[in-house]
Amino acid sequence: MHVTLKGEKFQTNGSTPNVGETAPSFILKNLDDSNVELSDYKGEVVILSTFPDIETSTCARQTDTFNKKGKELSNTTVLSISANTVKEQEEWAKTKDVDTILLHDSERSFAKAYGLYIEGIDKIARSVFVLNKNGQIVYKEIVKEMADDPNYEKALSAAKKEEAELS
Structure with a gap:
């Protein structure tokens, strides 16, 4: 799959999981350097929000928007994932009231498993996946630009919609 950055074309490492499939499992580190596993959220609705670089305006806005809007959801956890370092994510989070869980993909294992890794620039493509309580993908968006x-x-x-199914 390819995406663009300001019109320049980049190739990701593979194809992404599709709606209806079970989301690939992963273990990433949070800002406390603790392991966070996708399976920790079984039974909940999960938004996986991936972005290339927290230090850019679009990525910061995406993370901030899902952080704010996620507070309005009662049974949904937002996991925000990038290849940024813990320090870069911590610097960004210092000025925010962050409820979203910031995860760093230091080994790029998540990005590769989800077909989102862009080796040429060592970034994760911008995407959003919504998972139901069983870990199945019910919504997917790969942002082309x-x-x-x-x-x-x-x-x-x-x-x-998935939260309504939990009631």
């Missing part, structure tokens, strides 16, 4: 925002409303709507 990485400088663009994802469709927040569609992702949040998918999460709300």
Whole structure:
């Protein structure tokens, strides 16, 4: 699959999982350097929000938007994932009231498993996956132009629909 960054074309390492499939499992580190596993959230709705670099305006806005909007959801956890270092993520989070869980993919294992790794620039392609309580993908967006925002409303709507299923 290819994506662009300000019009320049980049190839990702593979194909992404599709709607209806079980999301690939992963273990990443959070800001406390503790392991976070996807299986920790079984039974909950999960938004996986990936972005290339927390230090850019679009990525910061994406993380901030899902952080704020995620607070309005009752049974949804937002996992925000990038290849940034812990220090870079901590610096960003210092000025925010962060409820979203920031995860760093230092080994690029998540990015590679999800077909989102862009080796040429060592980044993760911008994407959003919404998972139901069973870990199945119910919504997927790969943002073709990485400088663009994802469709927040569609992702949040998918999460709300899944939350309704939990009731």
